[in-house]
Amino acid sequence: MTGSEFIARVFPYIAVGFFLLGTGWRFAHWLSLPAHVKWTLYPVPEGIPGQLKYMVKEMFTFETLYKFNRRLWIGSFAMHVAMAGSVLFFILYLSGWSTKFMVQVCLCVIVTASIYIIGLRICDKNLRALSNFEEFFNLAFLAGVAASGFAASVPPIPLSFRLYFLGLMEFRPNVSFLSTVHLLAVFLGGLFLIYLPWSKMIHYISKYFTYHHINWQKE
Amino acid sequence: MTKETQESQEADPQYPFRSEKLLPRKERVERFLQTLQDVLGAKIYNLPLETYLGTCAKCNNCAEQCQVYQTSRDQRDLPAWRSDLLRKVYKKYFTTSGKVFGKLVGAKALTEDDIDNMVDAFYRCNMCRRCGVNCPLAVDNALITRVGRVILERLGFVPTNMTVSTRAQLGEVGNTSAIPRAAFIDTLDFLEEELRDETGIAIPIPRDVEGAEFFFAAPVSDYIMEADTLLGIAKTFYAAGASWTVSMENFDAINYGLFYSDADLERVLNRLLEAANSLQCRTIVIGECGHATKVGLLFQKVYGRPEYHDYSQAGS
Numbered sequence: 001m002t003g004s005e006f007i008a009r010v011f012p013y014i015a016v017g018f019f020l021l022g023t024g025w026r027f028a029h030w031l032s033l034p035a036h037v038k039w040t041l042y043p044v045p046e047g048i049p050g051q052l053k054y055m056v057k058e059m060f061t062f063e064t065l066y067k068f069n070r071r072l073w074i075g076s077f078a079m080h081v082a083m084a085g086s087v088l089f090f091i092l093y094l095s096g097w098s099t100k101f102m103v104q105v106c107l108c109v110i111v112t113a114s115i116y117i118i119g120l121r122i123c124d125k126n127l128r129a130l131s132n133f134e135e136f137f138n139l140a141f142l143a144g145v146a147a148s149g150f151a152a153s154v155p156p157i158p159l160s161f162r163l164y165f166l167g168l169m170e171f172r173p174n175v176s177f178l179s180t181v182h183l184l185a186v187f188l189g190g191l192f193l194i195y196l197p198w199s200k201m202i203h204y205i206s207k208y209f210t211y212h213h214i215n216w217q218k219e
Numbered sequence: 220m221t222k223e224t225q226e227s228q229e230a231d232p233q234y235p236f237r238s239e240k241l242l243p244r245k246e247r248v249e250r251f252l253q254t255l256q257d258v259l260g261a262k263i264y265n266l267p268l269e270t271y272l273g274t275c276a277k278c279n280n281c282a283e284q285c286q287v288y289q290t291s292r293d294q295r296d297l298p299a300w301r302s303d304l305l306r307k308v309y310k311k312y313f314t315t316s317g318k319v320f321g322k323l324v325g326a327k328a329l330t331e332d333d334i335d336n337m338v339d340a341f342y343r344c345n346m347c348r349r350c351g352v353n354c355p356l357a358v359d360n361a362l363i364t365r366v367g368r369v370i371l372e373r374l375g376f377v378p379t380n381m382t383v384s385t386r387a388q389l390g391e392v393g394n395t396s397a398i399p400r401a402a403f404i405d406t407l408d409f410l411e412e413e414l415r416d417e418t419g420i421a422i423p424i425p426r427d428v429e430g431a432e433f434f435f436a437a438p439v440s441d442y443i444m445e446a447d448t449l450l451g452i453a454k455t456f457y458a459a460g461a462s463w464t465v466s467m468e469n470f471d472a473i474n475y476g477l478f479y480s481d482a483d484l485e486r487v488l489n490r491l492l493e494a495a496n497s498l499q500c501r502t503i504v505i506g507e508c509g510h511a512t513k514v515g516l517l518f519q520k521v522y523g524r525p526e527y528h529d530y531s532q533a534g535s
Contacts, residue, residue: 033266038517041351041359064353068283076278130277130299132325198316204354206274210357214267 007187007210008175012168015190020196023205030209041215051216055207059067072120079113079142082106085147094165100153107157115145138201152185231376234338239337239382241375248329252312254373258366259313268366271358272306273314275299278314281350281360287343288400298350301340304333305367338376341367346478365478372480381475389490394471396439403467406442414450424449427463434495435463436472437506448507463504469494472511488518509528 001009036171057063062080065073084107089099118139121131152161160177167173178186196202231238242250258264282288288296295301296419303325310317310326317326327333344364351359354388373375383396392399398406408423416420425431433456456463471492478483495503505512 030266030270033262033269037263039267039359040517041348042355043352051498058355062355064355065280067277068280068353069278072278072280124279126279126282126294126297126300127277129294130297130303133322134324135277137323200274200276203274203276206270207356209266210270210274210422213359214270215351215359 004183005175005180005181007172007190008164008178011190012173012186015193017092019193020032022194023202023213026202027205030206030213038217039214040217043217044218051212052145055211060172071124074118075113075120078109079117081108082113083142086110086149094162100124104153106151107146107153110146111143111150114146118143134200138199141192141195145185148181148185148188152182223229231338232340232380233315233335234376236380237338237342237378238376239379244331247331247334247374250374251370252308253333254370255308258369264362264366265533267359267362268309271274271360271363274356275302275306275358276356277303280354281358284349286347286349287345287388295336295344296339298344301344302358302363304337304340305363308333320490334371334374334376337367338371338385341371342378356426368479369481377479381479382483384473385475385487388471388473389483389486393468393490394439395475396443396471398443399440400467402471403442406466410442410446410453412449413446414453417450420456420457422453424453425464427467428462431462431464431465432501433461434498434500434503435465435506436491436494436503436511438468438508439471441506441508442470443526444508452504452506464498464500466494466498469486472505472508472515474511474514477510477514484514484518488514491515492519496502 002160035052054094062073062077065076086103089102089106092099093103118136121127121135121139159199162183164173164175164178230236231241232466241264254304259268277299279297279299285296285298288298307325307327308329310324311321311328312318314324314326316324320326341364344361346361346364348359351357351361368377387397388395394403405425407426411422414420414424435452435456437449437452472491473485474484474491476482476487491503503515505515
């Protein structure tokens with residue numbers, strides 16, 4: 001098996017496996033930690049409906065950032081919405097919908113927003129004081145993944161690239177037609193998935209613990 | 220007296236009111252790391268510490284809510300920057316990524332100068348927790364500040380005014396203002412007279428009543444400086460027909476341990492709980508003062524847990 005074949009045939013499974021295992025391990029680890037000192041931070045939204053309302057509002061608007069750090073909110077909100085959008089539209093695309101253009105738009109927004117935030121972290125003296133290599137690396141990595149994905153879609157993604165992903169899901173990937181650009185996108189995307197659970201970007205699950213298990217703990 | 224011993228007993232000239240019985244400078248790094256390991260090993264703070272230290276996005280949202288930073292505009296008052304002082308050390312010695320990648324992931328080997336910076340930074344924060352309320356990731360920097368202070372206390376960096384008060388509270392007089400028993404009795408008698416003069420009713424402030432339903436303790440200032448609060452509470456208990464009592468030995472709910480030491484916090488809290496138990500009271504009511512109430516609410520459940528005691532005794 002050549003390197004290219006490994007990236008196209010095997011690596012995606014490894015990446016998804018490590019992503020799921022890593023995320024699951026960290027979730028289980030935090031869940032297993034013994035009851036700690038009660039560290040409730042008021043105000044606590046009233047009941048499960050109140051907490052859900054708060055979380056939904058926060059997740060869909062980034063309200064706290066919007067209120068206190070508008071310049072960062074612009075980039076951060078755009079980046080996260082585009083990340084969710086790119087996944088959603090890509091799934092629709094694989095399902096046969098004509099959403100390729102929307103995927104491309106989302107990928108462009110991710111690249112632009114990441115570069116914007118990098119610039120903000122360089123130009124704003126307080127953000128610069130707080131940022132270390134990891135912050136810049138994470139943003140650059142994300143921008144690289146999105147850029148490679150966009151590159152793989154231009155010129156227009158051939159129908160076979162869709163079939164490649166469908167083949168992956170059926171454990172029979174056809175890789176004969178993949179170009180170097182496609183392989184790069186698959187490789188970077190896979191590396192990002194592996195890296196994600198072990199980075200500070202794990203906040204996609206840590207928020208559950210910091211809000212529900214710590215700050216909103218009443219018992 | 221050797222020079223080293225002499226040094227260990229003197230306050231740091233840079234922080235004369237935040238240091239006593241200082242550890243010699245060259246021993247501080249080792250003790251700091253040992254205490255941080257003790258704190259992590261105790262498992263009390265694991266979940267908040269791991270999530271707070273591991274996931275802060277450094278968005279600086281906290282700065283816009285911090286009244287200290289809003290006033291000073293000093294970078295040292297950025298809550299995330301302050302927490303980063305401890306985060307760098309935690310990463311370097313207690314995370315795999317920090318050990319392997321070092322500075323690339325923001326890890327840093329601890330130096331004596333770093334400890335000096337922490338003494339400054341952790342006592343510029345007033346631990347109000349406001350920065351945590353609107354943090355997008357719900358990171359509460361006040362907890363990190365508190366853990367930092369708890370560690371510094373083991374090195375001898377601790378506010379002298381607090382330790383003096385706590386020593387008095389844990390000593391014979393049993394209160395932070397060192398009010399003698401006779402003076403306290405006189406104060407309560409006077410307050411009962413005030414109540415009678417104001418209302419025309421003989422409203423008592425019961426003392427050492429065994430089996431009372433409510434064990435009442437207030438910060439000592441409520442008895443001697445801000446008596447209106449206490450008078451209001453006495454009226455409320457009277458109007459409710461409640462059975463309550465003040466302990467003559469442990470009437471001061473102040474717990475400065477909240478601000479610098481788990482060990483002292485536990486000693487003061489235990490003393491209060493034991494007083495309530497000895498009078499066979501079922502419910503403890505703590506008077507006006509946010510920190511005293513919070514100590515009861517936040518730490519009472521930890522009281523008696525084995526790992527907590529292990530940690531309190533470690534390195535002592």
